Amino acid sequence: MQNRQTKQREKILRVLRETGSHPTANTIYKAVREEIPKVSLGTVYRNLKVLIEQGYVQKIPIDGMVDRFEAKIAPHYHLICEKCGVVQDFEMPDRLDIDKYAQTFSDFSISRHRIDFYGKCKQCRNNAIP
Ligand SMILES: [Zn+2]
Ligand SMILES: [Zn+2]
Numbered sequence: 001m002q003n004r005q006t007k008q009r010e011k012i013l014r015v016l017r018e019t020g021s022h023p024t025a026n027t028i029y030k031a032v033r034e035e036i037p038k039v040s041l042g043t044v045y046r047n048l049k050v051l052i053e054q055g056y057v058q059k060i061p062i063d064g065m066v067d068r069f070e071a072k073i074a075p076h077y078h079l080i081c082e083k084c085g086v087v088q089d090f091e092m093p094d095r096l097d098i099d100k101y102a103q104t105f106s107d108f109s110i111s112r113h114r115i116d117f118y119g120k121c122k123q124c125r126n127n128a129i130p
Contacts, residue, residue: 009047011035013056016071022078022087024066060087062116075112081121090117 015031016023023031029044048069051057060068062080068087077090103110120128 008036008039012047022068022070024068078116080116080118081124082118083120083124086121
């Protein structure tokens with residue numbers, strides 16, 4: 001028999017796997033609540049933490065905005081709109097192996113890096129008042 005925690009965790013993971021939108025914990029909470037009405041926001045946060053520790057989910061901290069979450073674990077970059085807050089996956093072709101490159105300048109053992117690209121999404125650019 002499944003316990004309640006597992007059921008909630010699986011639902012959170014399903015929500016994240018079915019969306020490409022990098023939701024906030026609050027958005028995830030609202031989606032989970034439709035199926036599990038008794039869930040609390042605190043429980044969602046706790047389960048997200050466990051899923052991150054287990055390597056199923058990653059957190060995307062964004063300057064000046066609330067954290068986003070995603071189930072896409074493979075390394076990729078993000079395009080972040082400073083106006084509406086949309087977060088898009090960004091597969092940059094021919095990207096340089098920056099970990100190895102950085103390693104050549106340091107005796108620090110580099111395992112990963114994070115780069116976010118901030119700017120304005122297409123929609124915000126099109127809606128801009130001239
Ligand atoms: Zn935008
Ligand atoms: Zn992503």
